[in-house]
Amino acid sequence: MASLVGSRVERKEDKRFLTGKGRYTSDINIANQTYAVFIRSPHARAKIKKIDTSKALKSSGVVDILTGEHIAKDKIGGLIAGWAIRSEDGSEMKCPANPPLAKDSVNFVGDPVAVVFAETLDEAKSAAELVKVDYKVLKAVTNLNDAMKSDAIHDGIEKNLCYDWLLGDRQKVKEAFDKADKIIKLDIINNRLIPNAMEPRACVIDYNTASEEITCYTTSQNPHLSRLIMSAFGGVAPENKLRVVAPDVGGGFGSKINLYNEEIVCSWASKKIERPIKWVAERTESFLTDTHGRDHITHAELAVTNDGKFLGFKNETIANLGAYARVFGTVTPTYLFGPCATGVYIMPAAYSNVKAVYTNTAPVDAYRGAGRPEATYTIERIVDKAAMELGIDPIEIRMKNFPTEFPFKQTLVHQVDSGDYVAGLNKAKEMSDYNGFAARKKKSEAAGKLRGIGVTSYFEACGIAPSPVVMMLGCGVGLWESAEVRFNPTGQVTVYTGSHSHGQSHQTTFAQIAADELGVPIENIDVVHGDTDKGTFGMGTYGSRSLTVGGIAIVNACKKIVNKGKKIAAKMLEASPDDVEFKDGEFVVAKSNKKKTIGEVAFASYLPGVRDEVKSPLPEGEEPGLIESSFFDPANFSFPAGSHICEVEIDPDTGHVKLDKYTAVDDFGTIVNPLIVEGQVHGGLAQGIGQALCENAQYDESGQLITASYMDYTMPRADDLPDFNLGFTCTKATTNPLGVKGCGEAGTIAATPTVMNAVINALGGKEISLPATAEKVWNACKELKKSNAKAA
Amino acid sequence: MKTFNYHSAKDVKEASKLASSNSAFLAGGMTTLPSMKLGLASYKDIIDIKRIKKLSGIKVSGKTVTIGATTKHAEVANSKEVKKAIPSLAALAEGIGDPQVRNRGTIGGSIANNDPAADYPSACIALNATIHTNNRKIDAEKFFRGMFETSLKSSEIIEAIEFDIPQKSSYQKLPNPASRYAIVGVYVAKHKTGINVGVTGAKSCVYNDKDLSGALSNNFSSSAIDNVKVSTSGMNSDIHASAEYRANMVKVFAKKAVDAC
């Protein structure tokens, strides 16, 4: 049987999704359900003086209206930060309470203060308009640069500072800088983004008054984690009385990692009002209240020799947490960002210093890439600037500083197990026809256009592990993953995974690897996920961990099945287990034609006997059935890497940037399904390009989100993008038996600096900030023209 | 969305009679429905005019193209007659919004709404359009009065828009990257009788840029525009484009339009 790992198996999910047969949370309706509408703060910062619900309560169809007072009285806990980070001076980070419904103060536009439950959605909306909230409006803190000098938003959190974190050695860096020929300096803003999953957040809660069980259907990337938080911190119900189901989920990108206010409030309220509840966010609510991404201000310095060797690196960053610290909010700008900021280079000395601050804006948390895009943007922009200032070709300067031996001990934390950065960049150079750029530039110039080329080499650290290390660093949970593999008596297989698919195609990829391990046709394998009542515990999907952690748990569970099967087959075949080999779904006795298929073994394991004789196929002490589970905790992160090259053409008359060519060469180790991996790269690139060219979340001074709809928040569209030219190199990961590395975030991580490097290259090195919108580029073109005229 | 009465009018007379200061006609619904859903507008009566056959269709005579008010953008974009008589008008329609919007939105709704960033108003100005309503004919120059403001009375219904067929014309648009409405749209048309430059997106209301048309009357080439100064006064300014950028883009897109004529 040919191996399925490596083949372009069409997605099992396609039929369901492409024919509109997906079943999302908002498709679920429970008889007798009420509809929830949240009343949200219209102010970025205010004290709540009084909430008057008397008129609204009398409005038609209203079942109940609950506020922060009610939730406090019932001692329901709030939202939490999942990682505890310590400051350089050893002090613990400072986090404000974040109640599910604000009781005393609101801290961003969209912060929920009350909720209406009514018989219909229209009635709930009408009643919501009648709820009177009396606010004392306070001056909002919205400017990240000034946040540390502004009023404290939260009592007891001075300078709005959550932590002032350091990784690295300041003294060593100073010594390295003292030896440098040149110091390259760069100030950048990594702009705020809104994740914009296609499916808005939603939850449907079904409370069973007899069994006292709550079922919460929700748009989550990690239902078990949501249940754990809702139970352990929210105190909504014990875990055994709480079932969380994340059915089909239409994209998350990090924004659906968090357990949100609405899920806690509706789960608690369903028990209180003894009715099922349905809540579906409107698009504006998604813009306002989904966790946002990025939002850093960085000053970086790179110490170099005249011939382009890197000596040292400084990264001074202020990271915006928004109004509250959420699940990955505090780790994204620290351990997910700081270590990667030295990039794919040998960097003798480095440090990352990050001050995370609170502002009156939506909470910021992990967004596709989480920390690594910000890190890669910083280092890849400054490396390009160094190349330009030293007059060295951008590819050459990178090659000069690549490690060539693996494992590679990266400066700040990571021990990178495998990679070949030289091969990746060479391949990208060739595929992009780098050498033909000069001719293409000439041609563009003849047509009055500016052409630029941009290079990025990145590595990233994903599939965070192992658990003892992440917990040592401050994580509240371990980041292993579990799987359970069950044979039915008649030979089909169900794979339960604690990982969650919201676009990643687990049903196909995971079935491929199980099919290979078990020798069972892929059609006979079902993958089940997203339900705390099905299968073992799980940590969910984020940080490109599904395959490298969750997939390996499946492999290991399959291996246990084969082991047990071998013992059963040996007994059935009257041979020693040591003489039985498993291959292509068959247990074969060495040097004989005696064999049993795994299906026969499964059948025998469930029906262990025969008529008229007391005879079992199970060896002494072996239990019936063929079900195994595994918890996999990898020895380390996985480290995908690659090099991307793109070309842009700028119309100086309008400032419009046309992305003309994009080449991505990535090393994801073993590729299980190239079709799916290419899809992940395409989507990732689109998001990274979006940040480079158009996406930008903007608040005004008073804290109103002025990009709260698609009329103003610019998403990249298909016609903004060229055909992507994808290539792969492969060095296998040594930390898992498949040799796989994560692929979900790489495109996003690499694309933003690649495109910006090209834009800035076209502008002759003139810095512009993210995103490179037409007007900004037009202004830069004008200045370029002026300075060219002066020079001439 | 607040509750309202829905009427499906069988003819223009009935539609007009049902209209009040608290009603809206429902053509494509691409403006009316979103604003109602967002709570920005609410009406007592919604009067559907899509069933009125007379209001839809395209007629080309020797000198003019007449388009019924409820004709959809996609119908104009795909019309062989329009493509032949005024190709720039079909191209304009093809560039509105996205396929869903073009398959619903109508020309009458677009000009009645008079969004400062809408495309069609510039065509009306450039192509000397006459707006035919149920009780009069209005010249385009007098029809568009200000931001979201026209000379229509509340019970007045646009029946058709009649465009002059120019000798040459082109519409060039700098789309808002997010919404794809016009940040600046410039419609240049050369008629026997003179030149018009309809500009949309730039100011609070569409206008005929006399400086640009003046320069082009002497010399119909893009270089003629080089020395025209487009003032920033009255130009819109928002997160996507400042007044200065818009003023410059009026010129750039006017040149592009002349070159494409």
Ligand SMILES: Cc1cc2nc3c(=O)[nH]c(=O)nc-3n(C[C@H](O)[C@H](O)[C@H](O)COP(=O)(O)OP(=O)(O)OC[C@H]3O[C@@H](n4cnc5c(N)ncnc54)[C@H](O)[C@@H]3O)c2cc1C
């Ligand atoms: C996502 C999106 C993108 C868009 N992009 C663009 C774009 O790029 N460029 C652009 O120009 N437009 C754009 N539009 C607007 C769209 O093209 C429609 O033309 C516009 O919404 C109005 O037309 P309608 O037929 O939908 O009118 P409706 O919404 O049905 O009506 C709008 C108003 O016009 C009045 N009205 C309608 N018909 C008549 C009539 N015959 N007589 C008198 N009054 C009438 C109604 O009373 C109402 O007040 C976009 C719309 C959307 C939703």
